Amino acid sequence: MLEASAEDMYRYKQLRDGEIRLLQCQRHTGGRSGGDSNDPAGSHLQGFIQSFASAACPRYAALSYCWGTDQPSECLVLNGEGALLRNNLYRLLCRLSEDLPENTARRHNSGHFDDQIQVLTNDAYNLTIKESPRSLQEVKDAPGFIWTDALCIDQQNIAEKNVQLGMLGEIYAKAERIIIWLGExxxxxxxxxxxxxxxxxxxxxxxxxxxxxxxxxxxxxxxxxxxxxxxxxxxxxxxxxxxxxVPRDIWCGDERIxxxxxxxxxxxxxxxxxxxxxxxxxxxxxxxxxxxxxxxxxxQTKRNMGPSDSLESTIIRGWDSLLSMLYTTLDLQATNPRDKIYALLSVYADIRNLPLNQIIYRIDSHARGSESSSHRGNWPLEEALIGQKGTFLRVDPELSHWDHEAPPQNSKSYSSALLRIDYDLPLEETSRESAIFMLIGEQDLRTLLLCSMTGPRASIHTWIPNFRNISQRFNLFDYCHLFNASPNAASEVTLAQYRNKVTLRGILLDEVASVHPPLTATGDSLVSDPVEFGQQRFAEWIQSIARFIFPKAKERRYLGIGSLSQAVDRLLALHCAPGMVLTRSDSVTHWGLLEIAAGGQVPRIDAMMTEFTDLLLRVSKASLFWTRGGFLGLGDPSIRGYQRDYIVVFDGLSIPVVIRDAGAFNMVVGPAFVQGIMDGELSGKGYQSRNFTIH
Structure with missing residues (x-):
């Protein structure tokens, strides 16, 4: 393998506006290494990188691959200087160089097309540049150009990285083909x-x-x-x-499909x-x-839609908003936590049919003559400002089209940008901007369902989810489409001037009075094997909750809408039939808690494996609670009794939320499922919406 000193490492030249870099490479054999051209150990890669206006690029292939966690150690001779690569990309480039015709890189590489055409030549180890009389068109029609983020973006230049990553959607869309590399x-x-x-x-x-x-x-x-x-x-x-x-090929070593x-x-x-x-x-x-x-x-469907076509009719649940996208991809990995959001922005812009490469949402507060900015109703975006060369795009809520505007002369008329690709931003600020975009920009109050006092938080502000790990101990996000607890469909969210608090309208239902801890502790992994879990542990828990719900071991009515036994069975099933597909059903598992409270036998989990698995997956990490007014529910493990924890049904949110009264403001504790209110039963009961300020 070639070695390169720090002085010999490739130094990037600054890109002009709208430019991208493309790479050509070939495998050189012989010299010191000698040997087989198919043996990476007996050869080295050499390449030439150059910039093009993105609107006038030659044909190229865009690479999609995994960076890996190893340190860069493989050397590519790049424009006569060294560049260190991680092994996975190096192997892919070796495979690509084998696919190119012999001497393709030497014959077709080109530099900036100012006064002359420059082409790459080599003499074993040293690369030189010489003039070529070939025409610009001949060079542009040559095959063999590659776009790869590790080399075509100066990874040490944060400003360039911010801009180039905002262009990724365009870069991949304009590629001749996309090569998906799974490794050797x-x-x-x-x-x-x-x-x-x-x-x-x-x-x-x-x-x-x-x-x-x-x-x-x-x-x-x-x-x-x-x-x-x-x-x-x-x-x-x-x-x-x-x-x-765009044609896509999956590669794995020399296998292609x-x-x-x-x-x-x-x-x-x-x-x-x-x-x-x-x-x-x-x-x-x-x-x-x-x-x-x-x-x-x-x-593709969204790209083919006309301006008057409905977005909702073409969207599959899981990709209908930025929050849904984050939730759908929550198990995927990113070295930089910001990438959990940034990696989805081009997809979001594509589905929302936004034409530019950066999404910036700003709030015009002073134009309304108030110290806060609000978004009322269900507008898709009140102001979605996309910054590029000082131009802003703005959605007027009274109109259905995009209007071009000049940047505001008075910078105070807009708060700072709320969503953009910016690796200079602290991680907490990235999380804040994302939460504001979802709550204010998209009016997606489901954002609050991913907030929890259990586990690590991304911010001191409890209305900001931890986007680095948004999985919940008690997951109600998946149930949003099955219920509608709020009698008021229109949401109203206001952002404080300093972007540290949000104010929402909702119904105060009741205060939490008593709480029973979850079946599984905070540090437990989720298991469904009865041998692993243990009949004894399950028996202790179900006997304990039986006494919690039936302290006198007697049946009684629940809120005048049926027996307490029926209510608790439906609660423990979250109103859904057994199985991995969430389906509303009145036929739910009967656990016999009244009988157990009276000294009856605990069910054997090995005889009820399907039912036990459902119980474990759905509610084993939730706390049971009673409210002062007699509501029974399940909620986040951080819920506390008589600690000023309240059940609130926010306008426009289908799932209730527990908030904690901290005096001048409230804090989000986590989501809750309350038996007897999940289908809009509060409507017409005299409950009035009020404001709740959340820090």
């Missing part, structure tokens, strides 16, 4: 690609038939191993690999799995690949 191949990945090819051929020959083929255990295991590759867990791939209307063929094969594997009626030892279905294909279709 092995025996298992080769078997997986062979299985994909076979399944795709079968599907093309039998487009209307259910799969009657048989996947062998080895094929299932190989496909599962391929799904476990690090690539699928990277958040950036959801922007890159879902780019519509078209994205469409892999999707077709993956759907056959899904159908085979459903028809199997049992869970195989290895799962051949790649849910991430299916998700990428679904997102690609959503983005």
């Amino acid at each position: 191949s092995d025996e298992s990945s080769r078997a997986a690609f062979n299985a994909w090819r076979s399944l795709a051929r079968w599907a093309r020959s039998n487009p209307q038939d259910r799969p009657d083929l048989e996947l062998s255990p080895d094929e299932c295991r190989a496909l599962e191993d391929l799904r476990e590759r690090e690539y699928w867990r990277r958040v950036w791939i959801w922007q890159e690999a879902s780019t519509p209307m 078209a994205f469409e063929d892999a999707v077709l094969a993956n759907d056959v594997a899904r159908q085979w799995l459903l028809a199997l009626n049992r869970i195989p030892e290895a799962n051949p279905w790649n849910t991430e690949l299916e998700g990428l294909n679904t997102l690609s279709h959503i983005r």
Whole structure:
């Protein structure tokens, strides 16, 4: 491997407005290393990088790959200087250099097209630049250009990085093709690609038939191993690999398959799995690949829609707002926590049909003559300002079109930008801007359902979720579409002048009086195996909650709408039938808590495995509580009795929230599910909305 000193490392030249860099590379063999041209150890990569106006680029391939966690150690000779790469990208570039015609890089590399054309030559180790009489068109039509973020963006230049990452959607959309790199191949990945090819051929020959083929255990295991590759867990791939209307190829070492063929094969594997009626030892279905294909279709559909078409009719739940996108991708990984948000902005702009590359939301407070900014009703965006060269786009809530405006002369008329790609921002400020964008810009009050006093917080402000890890111990986000506790559909959110508090309108239901702790403690992992969990632990918990709910071991009415036994059974099921698909049902599991409170036998969990698994997954991490007025509910583990914790139903939010009265302001404790109010029963009961200020 070549070595490069700090003095020899490549130094980037500043990009002009609207420019991007493209790379060409080739493998050089011989000299000191000598040996086989297919052996990376016996060769080194050399390349040439240059800038182009994004509107006038030559044809190029955009790379989608996983950076990896190793330190950069592989050397690329770049414009005659050294550049260190991580191993995964180095291996991909080696594969790409093998695909190029011999001496392609030497014959087709070019520099800035000012007064002359520059091309790359080499003499074993040293690269020189010489003039070429070739025309600009000849160079632009040459194949072999590559765009890769690690080399085409100066990663040490934060200002450039902010701009270039805002252009990613455009960069991938303009690519000749997108190469999805899963890493080097092995025996298992080769078997997986062979299985994909076979399944795709079968599907093309039998487009209307259910799969009657048989996947062998080895094929299932190989496909599962391929799904476990690090690539699928990277958040950036959801922007890159879902780019519509651009040919995509999946590479794994020397194995290649078209994205469409892999999707077709993956759907056959899904159908085979459903028809199997049992869970195989290895799962051949790649849910991430299916998700990428679904997102690609959503983005393409939106691009083809007319200005008067309804967005909602084309959006699948999970991608209908920035918050939904964050929640859908919460398990994906990013080295920089900001990327959990930034990686989704191009997808968001695509689905929302925003034409520019940066989303900036600003609030015009002084124009309203008040010290705070508010957003009333259900406007899609009151002011979505997208900054580029001092130009702002603004949505007028009274109109249905975008108006161009000059930047405000008085900077005080706008608060600071609320959402943009900016790696100079502290992480807490990025979280704040994102929360403001969702609460004020999108009127998405579900943001509050991801706030919790349990676990680490991203901010001292309790209305800002921890976007680095937005998974909840007690998850009610998935149930939003099934319920509608608020009798008032229109939301109203006001942001304080210093952006440290929000004020919302809602109904104060009741104060929490007594609380029973969750089945699983804060540090417990979620398990569903009765051998792991233990019958004794379950028995102790269910006996304890039976006494908590039926202290006198007697049946009674619950709020005049049925028996308490019926109410608690429905509460523990969250009104849903057993199974992984959330479906409202009145037929729920009966746990016999009244009988247990009277000394009856505790159910055996090995005899009720499906029901126990549902209980464990849905409510085992929630606290049970009674309110002063007799409401029974489940909520965040941080809920406390007689600590001034209140149940509030905010206008426009389908799930109640527990807030804690701290005197001059309130704090969000977490979401709650209250039996007897989840279907709008508060309507017409005399409850009046009031303001709640949350710090």
